[in-house]
Amino acid sequence: MRKLATTVAASALIAAGMTMPAAAEVDFSGKTIEWVIPFSETGGSAKWANFFAPLLSEELPGNPTVVVKFMPGAGSTKGANWFQEQEHEDGTLMFGTSGSTQFPYLLGDPRVRYEYADWIPVMASGTGGVAYLNTEDGAKFDGSANALKDTDFIYGSQGATRLDLVPLLAWEMLGMSVEPVFGIKGRGDGRLMFERGEATIDYQTSSGYLGGSQAMVDDGKAVPMMTWGALDEDGNIVRDPTFPDIPTFKEVCEATEGCATEGEQWDAWKAFFVAGFPVQKISFLPAGTPDDVTETYVKAFEAVRSRPDFAELAAKQVGKYPMFVGEGAAKATTTGTTVSEDAKTFVQNWLQEAYGVSLK
Amino acid sequence: MEMIATALPSLGEAWALILQPVVLGYLVLGVVMGLAVGVFPGLGGIAGLSLLLPFMFGMDPVLGLALMIGMVAVVPTSDTFASVLMGIPGSSASQATVLDGFPMAKKGQAARALSAAFASSLFGGLVGAAFLTVFILIARPIVLAFGLPEMLMMTILGLSMVAVLAGRIPLKGVAAAGLGLMIGTIGEADAGGSLRMATYDIPYLTDGLKLVIVGLGIFAIPEIVSLLRQDRSIAQGAKLGGGWMEGVKDWFANIWLSIRCSIIGVIVGVIPGLGGSVVDWIAYGHSVQTTKDKSNFGKGEVRGVIGPESSNNAKEGGGLVPTLLFGIPGSGSMAIFIGAVALLGSGEIEVGPNMLKDNLDITYAIVWLLALANVVGTILCIAASGGIAKLTTIRFTYLAPFLFMLISFAAFQSGQNFEDLLALFAIGLIGIFLRRFDWSRPAFLIGFVLSNPVEKFTNQAFQIASFRFRKSFAEGIDYIFSPIVIVLLIITVVSVVLGIRQAKSIMAEGDVQSGSKRAPVVFLLVLMGYLAFALTNAGMIPNYNMTDKIIPLVVGGIALFCCVILMIQMMLRTEGDSIFADKEVAGEDADAPYGLWSTLAWFGGLIAATFVVGFIIALVGFLISFLRVRAGASWGKTMILTVAGIGFMCLMAGALNRDFPPGLLQDAVDLPWPLK
Structure with missing residues (x-):
């Protein structure tokens, strides 16, 4: 079927090419x-x-x-x-x-x-995004956020109406209590705040994670929690190809009590995730x-x-x-x-x- | 020990990389381009680097680095020309240089001031590089030790320099700084997005005012207007005294000051988030405090040039630490630099935590390329300074139209809005009156520059501290009163106490005569009106956005309180008291042949004409009419100067790929560049 479509399209292109004068x-x-x-x-x-x-x-x-x-x-x-x-x-x-x-x-x-x-x-x-925790709280992470619900987190944020909407909403859906410190200028500043121990949870886009946070993970100073995932051809959320070993938020949500991967909250999160990351x-x-x-x-x-x-x-x-x-x-x-x-x-x-x- | 064992071979490799003829050639090329671009105040580094970006793709890493670093490194050196010769602060790094550099130029010592500044820059750059070579190995934990309370304290130390620069009436200085802080809060708040003194109907205001515009408005416009009114040359009597050797000797006589300020520059530069905004003021304050006879500061004291200039080039080196080690740019040009480094070669250099591990040789090459670029740039600048200093002997009326042209263009580049020009004019008016009534302009500018950091760090530190206090009291106290905070606190207190004792002898505006009560009182009333309005405006922000209102309320309240006390003092004191300082009573301004408003009208006319026909057409009309009417030049001279001015403008803007402010005409008709 697809082959036929391609052929039709190709011949249409050729036909169009032939009818179009070279000067155009x-x-x-x-x-x-x-x-x-x-x-x-x-x-x-x-x-x-x-x-x-x-x-x-x-x-x-x-x-x-x-x-x-x-x-x-x-x-x-x-x-x-x-x-x-x-x-x-x-x-x-x-x-x-x-x-x-x-x-x-x-x-x-x-x-x-x-x-x-x-x-x-x-x-x-x-692009994609990865959320990670400090070592102490990371030890409590078991693929679900069940053990993280009683911890208060602090997060350096650029503003709730920016891309940070995606992580903030995700953590809220997991039942975590994350207090954003607003007014930082870029994710790099957020990472620095995490590294200084002032923030206890952070997220970076893929390039920021590879460039700065990966080293912290390697040194045992941070524990990756989840990626936001990537979209497949049919618009489903799948594992991020850059980080195939890190579970997606969808997986973590499914494993966490009280977090649903359907309904208006999920749809809203997914809509803004798509706008903020894969596209x-x-x-x-x-x-x-x-x-x-x-x-x-x-x-x-x-x-x-x-x-x-x-x-x-x-x-x-x-x-x-x-x-x-x-x-x-x-x-x-x-x-x-x-x-x-x-x-x-x-x-x-x-x-x-x-x-x-x-x-x- | 182990560190040194790896560092030394890397240092050797770095020098082997640098000392190739082709690398040095690219470095010199970068330096020359940087100097050419650097004539535009407030634009230099970013514009130049953006221009180089397309060539960086796949370029040999060392060559690309040499070209880019050569360009970035000379900006804080070359903008000294504008600061010293014209009183135009080229960037935040050279604002303090204006305070004493420009008065020296007015005394006819431009060449001396320039060469002292360049010698200090050069030395500062080298000290910075030497310090960094060792420091960069141990910098990471130190940088991480600077949390939000430490940065807040550092900002407050910067603010405390107001005490030194407050002028004869300390209350006026505090109020001026408060006003600067309040002007700095205009726009959308970083934390909660509330609007302060702005509305979405005027989108321009929601982004807040840019430093370039405020710097030009506060320092450059009042000086240009004042000199133009007096219709003389910058150097009194058009005489040039003091050659460039004298400046170098001055620097050598103050070498210890230069070393101390260089170290201050590197250390403050290392702290991410503060960048260069406070360095030169702290260095200036330090220079004042360590000078025995303080009576010359503000009137052309060479130590006031040596201090800030030693620190600002050293700061560039320090700024490399957060850039290279953390991948966090310390300034706009560093942000582009990071992006460009990734384009080099096959992208093997990645700025960030692995830089020291994987690319120590490249790191060292960057540090020493920066130092070397300083040397090359400085030598070129010193060689040129004697000739360029002659500009100060030209009748100012011939210089002024081109300065208006340059600052308008620079202001427009900061936001690419017509409103940039209006903002420049408005801030210029504030600057003119601050100067006239002897309110400290440096205090105002320090307030403006530090407005955002003060607000940001206060809110964030408060939030995290209360988070810690909720865990336990001890943890909270540990967080707020770290050893660094305590040390900074002591330095701040000492510098405020010393500053207040010394402030009276430092007159940034020179000796100003006092006059009748009316004009100073009216100005004070206007300021109080603005502050009261801004306070009410901040008070209207809903309480759940406390982060957006608390700083404007507190700062505005303090500033208003100072103004009220001043008002009471003004009512009680008799005319002729120093509180009624007014430059229009006696002195250069009062004796000037031209009035303030007729002079300012020329600049206003340029802006108004730009609004209608766009910048370039307006500029043609402005230059011709100004030169003919105000300067009384012949038609021939007028035409030659106009063509030269327009040609220069188009050449630079074309090369940098920049647009000019459009007007109503451009909205209606499509015109080719540069008219569009």
Whole structure:
């Protein structure tokens, strides 16, 4: 069946290619592609875009210069609102979002004036996350959180409405009492707080875990607890390919009394997990971009992905996670930017009750 | 012992890596690029590194490191030009340099001040590198010993420098610092996200004000406006005294001060989370406290240049420790640096805990490349300083329009909003009046810089301490009163006591005459009005977000209390008392041929025109009309200068891939760069 579909698609492509006049081919010779990132030069999205920019430049027809431009402000809302007003001109504008752009959108933040559905996704990539405990409490962890329910934990957090929503909600679902210390600037600061013994529980994204926390685990100063998991083709949560030996939150939840992997709480957690991790960073072309330009970008990203050394390069820079291109990116974007009304209401209420955060 | 056994061979390998002609060539290339980029205040390192990033991919690691470090290392050196010559603080690292460096330039000793600063920078960089070579091996536990209470104490030590810089009326200094702290809280709170003095209808305010803008507004604008009003050259009488050798001699005569400040720089730089914001003030305070005759500080005391400059380059070295050992960037440019290192070669260097184990030779290479870049950069800077110092003999009216151009561009780069220019103008006004009525501007700036750390560390330390106290009382006390905290507490108390005793002799604004009551009282009323409004505003934050309101309430309350006492004193004292200091009564400003508002209107005009037609077109009009009308230049000269100014602006912005502020015109019509 799939084979047939491929054949049909391929012949359609060929037919389309034959009918299209050669002059319509997109060529970026001598042009400069601006890849706008709504964060500062120093964040993870900057690293992500800077990694892809030179590779993309090599694969786009005419080898245009790809420059990364930064437009920080209001936790990326400013840049995204700006991009919403952009229209297709000559295909030299691309925009990159991250979980921090998706979360306010999903939560109904009043400052959000952008609409993901208007934009054309060309590439998406994700990451994973690992939660870990200090040695003392880690000894009580047996694959379930049953023995951790009486311990008070402290956690260095960037804010309950950011990516930290995912771990905070997960720990709450496990019945753990975790007190967040808000106001840290990045996960690195959180790790340092953990290492100093001020925080007793922490989580890092995959690259942060490999770069900093793995050493603590090796030295016996930290005990891994769980990953958030990864998504398989059908949208199920499976073990994270980067950390196949660490159980997922789903497994821990199943083993823990009082934690359910169904119902509105679970759905809400999963929705925000998907937006924050497996589909964390997406690259878009502005509304109204014609198909041939979109196709050119998709092909270029496909070529980047199929470079023989890509897996090795990417593993170090962006982790061993699938990179979605074209159709895949579109599907991933839909999964990462839609959340049921129930899940949204649940999280809004939870934020209000637990942390006094009002998004009105 | 074992450590030294592994360290020595690595150190040898590091030098073998560095001492290759091609590596040194890349280093020099980086230094030259860094110097070129460094002319933009507040932009240097980050803009330069972003520019290099695309080339880092797969580049030979040592070559890439040499290029990047060369670029980063010279920024705190090259921004000294702007601090000393124009009174523009280029970065947070050179704010204290302005206090005495610029008065020296005004006295015609620009070359002396510059070379003293460069010699100190160079020496500080080398001392820092030597110290780090040993220290980096044992740094990890020391860095980890600095928890939140320790960082809070360190921040308070920084704040205590207000005591030294408070000026003749200590209460005014405290109130100025309080005002700075309050301005620093504007925007969305880090902890709970509450808005302070901001609304979502003005998104600009929710992000808070940037240090670049406040630094330029508080120091640069008042000085530029004042000099422009007097219509003279920066150096009084356009004479240059004191050659560059004299500055080097000054440095050598104060070598022990230089060594002490270098060590202060490395140690404070090592602590992640504080970065460079306090280093130069602590070094400046130390310089003041260890000088016998304090009467010259603020008026052009060379020790006031040597102290902070020795510390700020050493700090860069210290900042490498959290960056390399923990993977936690100490500054914006270090964050890009970490990202770029991962791109080098096949990505075998990974910044983080394994750096010492796996890449000790690279670590040492980085430390000593930094030191070497300092040497190269300093030599180039000293060589250039004599010539560049001549700028201070030019009639200021020819310099001012280009300075307005530069600071507007720099301010815009911090947030890429038109509002950046408005904020610059507003803060500039505050700076002008603080200067006029002899309220300590350094105290204001220290307050602003430390506002975020004070709030953050207080809240976090409080939260963790109460967590510990819930476990047991002893654990809580252990946490708050660690040995480091106690030592810092003692240093702080001593420095405040000494500071208050000495403050009266240190006049950061020079000798200011006093005049009638009216103007100073009106200014005080305006300040009280703002503080009262900000207090009410903070009081309206709901109590469950106590973390977001407690600091504004306490600090604002103290500042307002100081203002009330000042108001009572003003009512009781007679006219002519030093509390009524006013620069418009007598002295340079009062005798100036041009008025304040007509001078400021030029800058206001540039901003207004930018709002309508965008920066570059507005700039063309501004330069031509300013040079023709205000400077009275001939058409030929006007055209040449305008073309040179615009050309320079476009060249730099083009190379750095930066945009200019757009206006209404750009909203309506699509224009090509640089007009867009």
